[in-house]
Structure formats: C-alpha cells, structure tokens
Amino acid sequence: MDKVTAATLADHAANSPKQAALVRKIRIEINGLSLKRAGRIILNRLNLSLANRGITAIIGPSGAGKSSLLRCMNGLVNDWQGEIIIDGVASKQWPCGADALRRHIGLIAQKPTVFPCSIAGNVLFGIRGKQRRQDNGELIESCLKQAALWDEVCDRLDHDAQTLSVGQQQRLCIARALAVKPAVILLDEPTASLDPRSKNKIEASLRGLATSMPVVVVSHDLDQVRRLGGHTLFMCDGKLIEQGNSETLLSTPQRVETREFFQWSMCDCPTDAEK
Amino acid sequence: MANRCTQVLLILLALPALAVPLACLIYLLMRGLPGFDSSLFSLNFSSAGFDDKHSVIPQIMGSLALSVLSCLLALPLAIGLSLYNRLYAGPRSKLFMQHLLTSFQSIPPLVYGLFGLLIFVHFLGWGLSLAAGTIVLAMIILPVLTLNTIHAIERVPQDYTDAARALGMSASQIIWHVWRPRAWRSLLTGLFLAVARTLSETAPILFTATVFSGASWPDSLLSPVTSLQTHIFYLAQEAVDENTVARAWSSALVLVTLVTMFSVIAHLLNKRHIKHG
Numbered sequence: 001m002d003k004v005t006a007a008t009l010a011d012h013a014a015n016s017p018k019q020a021a022l023v024r025k026i027r028i029e030i031n032g033l034s035l036k037r038a039g040r041i042i043l044n045r046l047n048l049s050l051a052n053r054g055i056t057a058i059i060g061p062s063g064a065g066k067s068s069l070l071r072c073m074n075g076l077v078n079d080w081q082g083e084i085i086i087d088g089v090a091s092k093q094w095p096c097g098a099d100a101l102r103r104h105i106g107l108i109a110q111k112p113t114v115f116p117c118s119i120a121g122n123v124l125f126g127i128r129g130k131q132r133r134q135d136n137g138e139l140i141e142s143c144l145k146q147a148a149l150w151d152e153v154c155d156r157l158d159h160d161a162q163t164l165s166v167g168q169q170q171r172l173c174i175a176r177a178l179a180v181k182p183a184v185i186l187l188d189e190p191t192a193s194l195d196p197r198s199k200n201k202i203e204a205s206l207r208g209l210a211t212s213m214p215v216v217v218v219s220h221d222l223d224q225v226r227r228l229g230g231h232t233l234f235m236c237d238g239k240l241i242e243q244g245n246s247e248t249l250l251s252t253p254q255r256v257e258t259r260e261f262f263q264w265s266m267c268d269c270p271t272d273a274e275k
Numbered sequence: 276m277a278n279r280c281t282q283v284l285l286i287l288l289a290l291p292a293l294a295v296p297l298a299c300l301i302y303l304l305m306r307g308l309p310g311f312d313s314s315l316f317s318l319n320f321s322s323a324g325f326d327d328k329h330s331v332i333p334q335i336m337g338s339l340a341l342s343v344l345s346c347l348l349a350l351p352l353a354i355g356l357s358l359y360n361r362l363y364a365g366p367r368s369k370l371f372m373q374h375l376l377t378s379f380q381s382i383p384p385l386v387y388g389l390f391g392l393l394i395f396v397h398f399l400g401w402g403l404s405l406a407a408g409t410i411v412l413a414m415i416i417l418p419v420l421t422l423n424t425i426h427a428i429e430r431v432p433q434d435y436t437d438a439a440r441a442l443g444m445s446a447s448q449i450i451w452h453v454w455r456p457r458a459w460r461s462l463l464t465g466l467f468l469a470v471a472r473t474l475s476e477t478a479p480i481l482f483t484a485t486v487f488s489g490a491s492w493p494d495s496l497l498s499p500v501t502s503l504q505t506h507i508f509y510l511a512q513e514a515v516d517e518n519t520v521a522r523a524w525s526s527a528l529v530l531v532t533l534v535t536m537f538s539v540i541a542h543l544l545n546k547r548h549i550k551h552g
Contacts, residue, residue, distance in 0.1 A: 076440055103443030113434040115453070125452070126442030173438070180442055
C-alpha cells in the first residue's frame with residue numbers, strides 16, 4: 001500500500017484546545033520498513049506516518065508484524081531495512097545512541113515484568129545517575145497517578161512489587177515507562193489476559209496519557225479499540241492495509257482483508273496471548 | 276513387584292558409588308586423626324620440612340595462596356568472556372565459544388602443567404614460582420568458571436533484560452542493576468567450586484610452583500611455594516618412618532577438610548540461590 005499520511009490529532013485531544021496544546025509534538029515517519037526473521041518476512045516495506053495523535057490502535061491477525069513494528073520503533077530490534085524518522089532524525093542516527101532512543105520511545109510489553117524490588121524502586125528503575133539520588137517522591141506520585149495506580153499503592157510504596165496483582169503490575173510497568181519521560185508510549189497488548197476491571201483501569205490510564213502524549217496500542221480486542229477511540233491501523237502480513245478513525249474503520253471497513261479479519265474476530269479466534 | 280525390583284537394582288548400583296568414597300573417607304579419618312596434634316598447626320616455623328615435627332601451616336598458606344590468586348586472576352577474565360558471549364557474540368560465535376570452553380575443560384591438568392613448565396619456568400625464566408603456578412591454575416579453572424558465569428547470566432529471565440532495555444538502560448546499567456543481583460550467588464558458587472578444584476590439583480603446580488622444602492612464605496610472586504598437595508605426594512613417596520607416614524595422612528585430612536569446606540560453602544550458596552529463585 002502506498003504511504004498514508006495520518007490525521008493531525010487524536011479526536012479526543014483535538015476536541016479540547018487545552019489538551020491539544022499539552023500533546024507533545026512528535027512525528028514518526030516510517031518508510032519502506034522491512035524485517036525478516038529466519039527467512040520469513042515479518043514487515044514488508046511498511047509505510048506509515050504517526051503525528052501528534054492521542055491514541056493509535058494497531059490491530060491485525062497474529063503474525064501481522066504489529067509487535068515487531070513496536071520493537072523496531074523503540075529500537076529493541078535494529079536489523080530492519082528502510083527508514084524510521086522521528087522528528088526529522090533517522091532513528092539509527094539518533095543522538096546519544098539507541099539507549100537514548102529507547103528512553104524517547106517508551107515500550108510496554110504484553111507480559112508485565114516487574115523487577116524484584118519495591119514498588120517505588122520499580123517506578124524509578126530506568127532512572128540512574130544523579131537524578132536517581134535526588135528526592136523523587138513527586139515523580140513517583142505523578143507517574144503512579146498517570147498509570148491509575150496511586151490510590152491502590154500510595155500507602156505501601158516500599159512493598160515488594162511482585163506481590164501486586166497482574167493488572168496492577170501492568171499499570172506499574174506503565175508508570176515505570178513514564179518515569180523516564182518518553183515522548184511517546186507504545187503498548188503491546190497491555191490488557192491481554194487481564195480481568196475486565198483491570199482492563200478498564202488500564203484503558204482509563206491510557207485515555208489520560210493520550211491527553212499529553214501520543215499512545216500507540218497493539219490490541220486484539222476490537223471492543224477495546226472502539227472504547228479507546230482515536231485512530232486505528234489494520235495490519236496484515238507485515239503491511240499496513242487500512243487506517244482511519246477507529247469508529248469508522250470498525251463499522252465500515254473498506255478493504256476485504258479488514259472485513260475478513262473482523263468476521264474472524266467475531267468468531268472469537270484466539271489472540272496471540274491466548275495461543 | 277517390578278517397581279520393587281527396579282528399586283533394589285538401583286540401590287545395588289548406587290551402593291559402590293557411595294561406599295567407595297565413604298570407605299576412603301573413613302580410612303582417612305582413622306589414619307589422619309591420630310596425627311592431629313599441636314605441632315601440626317604450629318605457627319612457630321622457619322621453613323617447611325618433612326619430618327613429623329614440622330608444621331603444615333606453610334603448606335596450607337601456599338595452597339590457599341595459589342588457589343585464591345588463581346581465582347582472582349581467572350574471575351575477571353571469566354566475567355569478561357561471559358559478558359562478551361551474552362552481549363556481543365552472534366549465535367555461531369556463542370556455540371563455538373561454548374564448545375571450545377567445554378573442550379578446554381577436558382584437557383588433562385598435566386598438559387597445562389607441562390605448558391607452564393616450558394613457557395613460564397624455562398622460556399620466561401621465572402623458575403618454580405607462585406606466579407607460574409597461579410597462571411597455570413587460572414588457565415585450568417578459566418573454562419569452568421566462564422561456563423558457570425555464562426549459565427548464571429543466562430538464568431536471569433530474558434523478560435528482565437528486555438524490560439530494562441526498553442527503558443533505555445545501557446549495557447553497563449543492565450549488567451549492574453539487572454544481571455548482577457540475580458547472578459552473583461551462582462557466580463560465587465562457581466568461584467568456591469573453582470577454589471576447591473585448584474586445591475585438588477597437584478601435577479600442574481608440581482611442575483611450575485612448588486618445592487618440597489626450604490620455603491615458608493613466598494617473598495614475591497617469583498618465589499617458589501610449598502603446598503599441601505605436593506607435601507602429601509612427597510611424604511607418601513619418600514617417608515620411611517611411621518611417624519612421618521602418619522603426618523602424610525594428617526596432611527591429607529587437612530587438605531580434604533579444606534576442599535570439603537569450600538564445596539560446602541558452594542553448596543549452601545547454591546541452595547539459597549535456588550530458594551530465592
């Protein structure tokens with residue numbers, strides 16, 4: 001598919017001028033992104049442009065390359081061909097190297113991984129050097145509030161983070177990613193295998209985050225994509241097939257591949273996580 | 276009935292494996308314990324000797340010096356190699372490195388001893404010295420220590436490494452804050468096992484580091500040392516009177532106690548490592 005230029009702002013962010021002003025200005029251009037693994041094509045000359053959005057959901061069948069796309073954007077995977085340009089700078093030539101790029105583009109994995117230390121220690125885990133030695137109480141509070149976890153853990157910040165429920169651990173991972181002050185947050189199926197209550201809390205947290213930064217979510221849950229609103233990309237076989245406003249794309253898909261995927265999804269086919 | 280037969284068969288197979296070392300240990304205790312007296316551990320010594328009046332303190336110190344120094348030399352190299360293997364080596368290099376280290380492990384220590392004799396003692400002219408013995412012992416334990424460190428790092432869940440990398444942590448930060456807390460206990464276990472291994476080696480230090488008498492504590496790295504292993508070897512070969520033979524058995528018991536002590540520490544650390552996941 002030819003390069004598609006995305007809309008300027010997420011719907012809900014654009015609705016409010018105040019919120020729109022808070023959205024960080026970031027533009028990610030992906031040109032001809034290709035990735036192979038063991039001879040298999042994972043991403044196939046993918047073209048995409050993400051600019052100052054609220055929430056962007058990426059949907060598609062298993063093996064479509066959604067998670068790989070996030071890993072390429074974050075710099076966890078580097079052996080791809082093509083171009084990823086972030087704010088006019090090629091990601092492979094990112095100033096101060098790949099580590100700095102990964103701090104700029106936060107990534108939260110599908111499986112919550114908390115380190116074997118306290119809740120506060122986990123929030124500050126990515127912060128090292130001088131900043132770590134300062135009083136970071138406010139930072140911890142603000143990150144946990146943004147991740148909708150503060151109310152549940154404010155009285156036990158020194159407790160072992162591994163005693164939290166899976167849903168709380170996932171929100172702690174979000175708080176941890178926010179603590180290094182990324183310009184954009186990428187989430188790979190953040191609510192897979194979570195109960196509805198935890199899902200709601202994470203969705204609330206994402207909607208809050210999207211008012212101040214672009215949030216990209218890979219999801220198999222079409223209801224969740226509808227609830228999150230914003231923009232949706234449909235990927236299949238490593239290519240971007242279709243994109244548009246979430247509500248419009250989910251109700252009136254234009255491409256045959258998208259329609260077929262929605263029919264499959266309604267049959268409750270298993271997600272990557274369930275497999 | 277079939278289960279019962281299998282159980283009996285396995286016990287019969289296991290018995291010799293347990294009984295032989297146990298019999299050795301009991302015999303060692305029977306022969307070694309009567310020779311334990313104050314003179315054995317006397318701090319009043321001028322140089323190591325071979326009669327039943329001489330203390331084995333110089334030999335114990337010599338053995339420990341060789342073991343500790345060789346481990347101190349091998350440990351940073353093992354850590355460096357394993358970190359290179361984990362961070363930078365490709366899949367083929369990793370496999371090659373692991374095969375190479377496994378092969379090095381199977382080289383008889385005597386060959387390392389001969390190598391040390393030719394290179395350090397004769398070619399470099401160091402003579403029998405603490406330095407030559409230390410390097411040869413370090414070469415012997417380097418493969419086992421490296422493989423142990425590689426496995427210790429590999430046991431740190433990949434999810435932790437990925438999560439830390441996704442946060443933009445540098446390789447050195449990941450090593451220090453993610454791998455070190457999870458791997459140090461396993462690394463220490465390997466280190467104590469390596470100390471025990473160096474204490475058991477005789478042939479390599481016989482060629483490169485030890486003398487039988489006339490030395491107490493080495494003045495420098497280029498001085499020769501005495502060690503428990505070679506002391507026992509010499510006493511067993513040369514002693515004619517009963518008291519000196521008894522001293523050989525007592526020295527052997529001291530050596531076995533030292534090796535067991537380091538093995539037990541390694542075992543305890545490993546148990547705690549498993550308990551703490």
